[in-house]
């Protein structure tokens with residue numbers, strides 16, 4: 001049996017301020033630092049060990065991973081970063097307050113922007129200072145930098161990385177940790193559990209909480225659970241309410 005641990009970064013400063021974040025590179029809040037520290041301790045005390053880790057190009061996920069690996073005395077393992085595990089691009093909504101946006105455009109519209117598989121938020125203009133195409137970290141892959149994304153777009157790129165990089169590592173016996181984002185992990189979970197499109201809107205992944213998937217030799221999921229201090233967390237599911 002193969003185990004993989006997925007973790008959404010700890011609370012970020014913009015999670016705290018309830019702002020659309022997407023590809024904006026916002027750091028952890030003090031609570032997020034603490035969530036990551038606690039997650040590392042939980043993984044350590046439950047006997048988890050990792051051989052390799054994957055994360056995005058965004059510091060809230062990278063720092064969550066660093067803190068966990070530090071807690072586990074595993075800072076030496078190979079860590080691979082990829083834009084393909086970045087959060088879903090939130091287009092022109094990036095930086096806006098979610099509650100204020102709902103007041104302006106209505107709850108239904110904002111819920112669609114946040115949770116529809118097909119609807120994309122309004123796109124960023126190339127001239128917008130928030131556009132990440134001139135950011136040095138994306139040099140050479142400017143054309144891959146989205147101006148907005150729906151969940152399907154995010155899923156497509158995350159699955160390329162899953163199929164080409166993570167899956168071979170799992171098949172070769174590596175114990176894998178992925179520190180990523182709410183929507184990249186929703187996309188992965190949708191793929192792994194074959195969740196239909198109309199079931200995905202209710203699927204929300206809490207910050208800083210290790211989510212364990214047990215997979216068979218063909219990488220088909222057998223079961224999944226969140227991890228707490230004394231093992232599996234009772235009464236939590238990947239369908240916690242949208243906050």
Ligand SMILES: O=C(O)[C@H](O)COP(=O)(O)O
Pocket residue numbers: 019020021022023087088090114181182183
């Ligand atoms: O990018 C963001 O704003 C969050 O990380 C995820 O937000 P969501 O819950 O609105 O998808």
